[in-house]
Structures are given as structure tokens and as C-alpha cells.
Amino acid sequence: MEILYTLRTDSPAGHRGQFRIDLDQVNAPTVDLVLPSWVPGSYIITNFSRGFRDVKAAREPDGVALRVERVDKARWRVHTEGATRLRVEYTVYGHQLVTEAFDVTPEHLFVNAGLCLPYVDGHLDEPAVVALEVPPDWTVVTELEELDRHPPRYRSRNYDELVDSPIDAGRPLVITIRPAGIPHRIVLCGEGGNYEVSQVEQDVGKVVEASIRLVGDSPLRHYTFFYHLADVSDGGLEHATSCSCVIPRAIFRPADAYRWFLSLTAHEYLHLYNVKRIRPKVLGPFDYTRENYTRLLWWMEGTTDYFAELVLRRSGLVAPEKFLERRAELIRKYLDTPGRNRLSLEELSLISWVDRYHPFEETPNQSVSYYPKGDLVSMVLDLELRERTENRASLESVLRLLWKEYGKVGKGLEENELPAVIERATGCDVEPFFERYIRGTAEVDFPGAARRAGLEFAPKSKRPEDDDPEPGDLGVDLEDSGGLARVTHSYQGRPAHTAGLTPGDEIVAINGERTRFSNFEKTMLKFPSGSPMEITVFRRGFLHQVALTTGTPPPKKYSFSPSESPSELARKVYESWVGVAWAPKKPPS
Numbered sequence: 204m205e206i207l208y209t210l211r212t213d214s215p216a217g218h219r220g221q222f223r224i225d226l227d228q229v230n231a232p233t234v235d236l237v238l239p240s241w242v243p244g245s246y247i248i249t250n251f252s253r254g255f256r257d258v259k260a261a262r263e264p265d266g267v268a269l270r271v272e273r274v275d276k277a278r279w280r281v282h283t284e285g286a287t288r289l290r291v292e293y294t295v296y297g298h299q300l301v302t303e304a305f306d307v308t309p310e311h312l313f314v315n316a317g318l319c320l321p322y323v324d325g326h327l328d329e330p331a332v333v334a335l336e337v338p339p340d341w342t343v344v345t346e347l348e349e350l351d352r353h354p355p356r357y358r359s360r361n362y363d364e365l366v367d368s369p370i371d372a373g374r375p376l377v378i379t380i381r382p383a384g385i386p387h388r389i390v391l392c393g394e395g396g397n398y399e400v401s402q403v404e405q406d407v408g409k410v411v412e413a414s415i416r417l418v419g420d421s422p423l424r425h426y427t428f429f430y431h432l433a434d435v436s437d438g439g440l441e442h443a444t445s446c447s448c449v450i451p452r453a454i455f456r457p458a459d460a461y462r463w464f465l466s467l468t469a470h471e472y473l474h475l476y477n478v479k480r481i482r483p484k485v486l487g488p489f490d491y492t493r494e495n496y497t498r499l500l501w502w503m504e505g506t507t508d509y510f511a512e513l514v515l516r517r518s519g520l521v522a523p524e525k526f527l528e529r530r531a532e533l534i535r536k537y538l539d540t541p542g543r544n545r546l547s548l549e550e551l552s553l554i555s556w557v558d559r560y561h562p563f564e565e566t567p568n569q570s571v572s573y574y575p576k577g578d579l580v581s582m583v584l585d586l587e588l589r590e591r592t593e594n595r596a597s598l599e600s601v602l603r604l605l606w607k608e609y610g611k612v613g614k615g616l617e618e619n620e621l622p623a624v625i626e627r628a629t630g631c632d633v634e635p636f637f638e639r640y641i642r643g644t645a646e647v648d649f650p651g652a653a654r655r656a657g658l659e660f661a662p663k664s665k666r667p668e669d670d671d672p673e674p675g676d677l678g679v680d681l682e683d684s685g686g687l688a689r690v691t692h693s694y695q696g697r698p699a700h701t702a703g704l705t706p707g708d709e710i711v712a713i714n715g716e717r718t719r720f721s722n723f724e725k726t727m728l729k730f731p732s733g734s735p736m737e738i739t740v741f742r743r744g745f746l747h748q749v750a751l752t753t754g755t756p757p758p759k760k761y762s763f764s765p766s767e768s769p770s771e772l773a774r775k776v777y778e779s780w781v782g783v784a785w786a787p788k789k790p791p792s
Contacts, residue, residue, distance in 0.1 A: 218298035218308065236323060248494065425444065506598075508574055690706050773785075
């Protein structure tokens with residue numbers, strides 16, 4: 204069957220694209236058009252079809268109308284009545300600048316095919332052509348094979364490639380760099396942006412080069428970074444030869460914000476290896492109508508996060524002390540999550556479809572994201588492998604073997620195969636480690652991992668000049684609710700949760716004195732650790748009293764510092780991990 208998709212943007216002010224699907228060599232009484240319920244890389248079932256309207260079909264070339272039956276939320280059945288050529292027309296509303304997006308405005312078009320181009324059931328493996336009718340002065344950027352430039356026409360080898368190849372059109376700034384001799388386009392879309400072009404060119408190039416060195420190889424002939432500049436961030440979505448990121452337009456300064464941009468860039472770029480090519484066997488070919496379950500998302504996402512931080516360190520974009528500082532801050536946030544040990548990493552991966560992308564008020568008490576936990580457990584495993592092999596192998600060795608034996612040859616990874624791969628790469632039996640931290644829920648031993656690299660990990664001591672009064676701990680998150688402090692999260696094991704303060708409670712008074720969201724932090728300074736409090740709240744419209752005693756706040760900062768007398772091996776582990784020679788702690792000035 205020949206499949207041609209045509210997209211027009213005749214009414215961009217209304218954010219509705221006009222679509223046509225031409226089908227030739229049809230040989231069936233019915234043809235089903237199916238829109239995906241999810242897109243690879245975003246493990247959440249979404250009703251993309253809600254923007255579809257005006258679906259109609261006709262026989263070609265005489266234009267006789269054919270019956271179109273909507274079978275379910277995302278499936279339309281065309282009754283062909285013996286026709287071998289069909290034309291289906293429909294419109295889709297698109298006004299979402301997110302990572303998995305269909306966005307139509309007078310200035311811009313962004314297409315993720317999974318949101319607006321339904322596949323022909325039974326013909327997922329067949330090639331398709333996409334034609335665009337856009338203003339002649341617009342630039343179109345995509346990784347699809349170009350057939351014609353005026354008007355733009357592109358070909359995909361199959362539907363998987365079509366969904367994996369976003370299309371951007373408008374008037375973006377397009378920069379081409381050639382790290383490792385491979386053309387990489389940087390596409391900056393949207394108004395504003397506090398970037399310096401030369402800095403972005405240089406630093407994205409460093410990320411690419413360090414990533415290729417990490418793996419030791421590249422499958423690419425070309426690649427595209429899509430950066431959409433917006434008011435708020437939505438993160439990134441990986442593709443085989445591109446990535447699409449929605450970032451704040453002012454992300455390029457100051458330095459801490461810019462480092463987040465670089466981390467996102469490294470993470471999405473490394474996905475061209477880990478998850479797009481080194482992938483669980485169940486993630487491809489895809490079933491676009493339902494959840495595709497795997498227990499390996501912690502590796503595909505969390506370990507990719509860890510390697511992204513190594514890439515920033517290896518490239519010199521993050522200094523050694525900043526690398527360790529960022530590691531410590533990630534651990535602090537993780538340790539502040541009460542639900543961190545409720546579920547194993549394997550189960551967290553499996554239930555991503557209902558957990559990771561659907562957080563609610565109880566999520567911190569019953570779960571944790573496999574991104575930070577997978578990252579940190581990968582770091583601990585890496586340091587253990589370096590020590591056990593006397594620094595001859597590491598998690599980087601595992602990544603290179605996965606690339607050679609799986610990613611490069613297109614072989615999927617079985618769900619329980621990773622420990623055997625690690626043993627082949629390093630010679631280490633990691634089954635006990637997996638039982639504790641991957642299949643199990645044991646508390647991660649961060650101090651023990653640090654000692655393997657000649658470091659101590661502990662809460663950061665307060666400096667003498669930081670002796671300001673510190674409020675006692677309640678263990679809640681608050682938001683402004685019409686001027687009142689409204690509880691959004693109450694953390695298990697901390698005073699408020701133990702006393703029964705619950706999400707939705709609006710705090711109106713403490714010990715009989717009225718309090719507001721705007722002065723809540725100042726009010727809490729009166730109640731150091733161990734202070735009794737009687738909190739008055741509105742709960743579902745009625746006043747309630749909650750009595751509690753403030754607790755000791757959890758550490759605000761953790762740090763890595765040099766051990767007093769590490770072994771020679773620990774010093775070598777540190778050097779190979781951080782990339783600089785181990786040095787003793789500097790004496791206080």
C-alpha cells in the first residue's frame with residue numbers, strides 16, 4: 204500500500220491543522236486508521252485523539268463519499284466499498300509546546316507524528332511520504348529523508364521511523380556544528396533567549412564529543428537538537444537521530460541554570476545509545492495502543508542520567524568540585540523522600556505508566572522516581588565495580604559492551620539479562636547487588652560507596668557564621684491558597700504527618716495567632732526543634748485543631764570530602780571517576 208500524508212496550515216491562528224491521507228493499492232473491504240495512545244520515550248497513556256474532528260473519506264478519483272466509522276477513542280474504520288484508492292481528510296487542534304507535541308501557530312509548526320498522523324492498521328512496516336504545505340519562506344527541519352524541498356516532501360521507511368522523526372517548520376535559528384566530523388544541527392525555535400551562539404555551539408559540541416568517547420563509537424551520519432524556547436520547561440524527548448527539548452528561554456544564564464541545560468542535552472543525546480539502540484527487547488517493535496511494560500526503565504533513564512553527569516565532567520563543562528556537589532545534592536533530595544525504599548527499581552520501572560507520570564499528594568510517601576534512584580544506584584554500582592576490578596573496569600565498560608553486543612547490531616535486551624552482561628564486561632558477579640538495590644529495597648549505602656573513592660559522605664557541618672535561629676521541622680510542603688498556607692504534601696515519619704496534618708488543610712492559626720502564607724516561614728522561627736504547637740486548620744470547610752511538637756529538620760546539605768587516609772586503590776578509583784588526582788582536605792583558613 205502507498206501512503207501519503209499531507210499537512211496544511213491554512214488556519215494557524217485557530218491552531219488547527221488540515222490533514223489528508225491518500226492511500227493507493229488498497230485491497231480490503233475496510234481500512235482502519237489508528238492514532239497511538241502513547242509515544243516512545245514518554246511512558247504514559249494519553250488521549251491524543253481528543254483534538255481530531257471532521258473525519259471524512261472519499262473514493263478516488265471521483266470523490267464519492269465513503270462511510271467512516273469511529274470504532275474506539277483512537278480508531279477510525281473506512282468502508283472502502285471495493286475502492287483501491289482512498290482519500291481521508293480530517294483536522295487536528297494543536298497548541299501544545301511540549302516534548303511530545305503537535306503545535307500550530309502563525310509562526311511555527313512542530314509535528315510529532317504520533318499525535319496527528321494515524322497509522323494504517325496492518326501496514327506499520329511500510330514506507331510513507333509526508334508533504335507539507337507551509338509558507339514558502341519557512342524553514343523545515345527534520346531527520347526524515349528529503350524527497351523535495353519546494354514544496355517539502357519527506358519519506359519514512361516505516362511508521363516507527365515517522366514517529367521517531369519530529370518535524371519543525373518556521374523561522375528558527377539553525378546552526379550546524381561538526382563534532383567528531385559528524386554534522387549536528389542545533390535548532391533554536393521561539394522568541395527571545397539569553398544565549399550566546401558561540402557558547403552554545405562550543406558546549407553542545409563538547410557534550411557530543413565526550414559522549415562518543417564514553418561509548419567509543421557513533422552510529423550517526425547526522426543529528427538534530429531541537430530546542431523550543433518557552434516560558435517554562437517541559438524537559439526533553441529522545442529520538443534515534445534527534446531530540447526535542449522545551450526549555451525556558453532564559454536558561455542560558457546564570458551558570459547553575461545553564462548547567463541544567465547542558466545536563467538535559469547530555470541526557471537526551473546519550474539516549475541515541477541507551478534506549479534507542481541499547482533497548483529492552485519489549486521496546487520495539489511497539490504496540491502503540493497499550494502500555495509496553497519493562498522492568499529496565501531505571502537503567503534506560505536513571506543510568507542515562509548518571510552517564511550524562513559523567514559526560515559533563517569528562518568534557519570539562521562541570522568542574523570536579525561542582526560534580527561532587529551536584530552528586531551530594533541529588534542524594535539529599537533522594538534521602539528526603541520517605542517512599543524511596545517502598546518499591547524496587549524494577550517495580551518502579553514496571554509501573555511507570557501509573558506512577559512516574561501521575562504523581563499525587565501521597566506519591567512522596569509511597570514511591571520515588573526511577574530517574575534519581577536509578578542514577579544514584581548506578582553510581583554506587585560503578586564505584587563498586589571500579590574497586591572490585593582494581594580499577595580495570597567500570598560501568599562505562601558495561602555500556603561499551605552493551606553497545607557492541609546489543610545496540611550496534613540491533614539486538615534487544617532480555618528483562619533479566621543485565622547482571623550477566625555486567626559480569627561479561629567486568630568479571631564481577633553482581634547478583635547480590637541486584638538483590639539488594641535493583642530487585643530489593645535496601646537503603647543505599649552512600650558513605651560506603653564514597654569510601655571506595657577515597658571520600659567521606661556526610662551532612663555538611665554548619666559554619667560558625669551560620670548560627671541563625673533555625674525553625675523546627677513540620678515535614679510539609681505548602682502553597683498559597685488565597686493568602687492561607689495550604690498543605691500539598693505531608694511527609695511520612697515527620698511531625699505533621701504523625702499528628703494528622705493532611706494535604707488540603709489550610710493553616711489559619713498557630714497557638715491561636717493568625718498566620719498567613721506570606722509570613723509562615725517567619726512565624727516558624729519562633730518554634731525551634733522540640734516546640735509544642737497547636738495548629739488551627741480549615742479541613743473541608745470546618746475548623747480542626749492539630750497538636751504536634753516540631754522535629755529536628757533534615758540536613759539541608761550533604762557533602763563529599765577527602766578521607767583521612769584512603770588506600771592507594773581508592774585514590775585511583777577517585778582519579779578514574781572524577782578525572783583529577785585525589786587531594787587531601789585543605790586545612791581551614
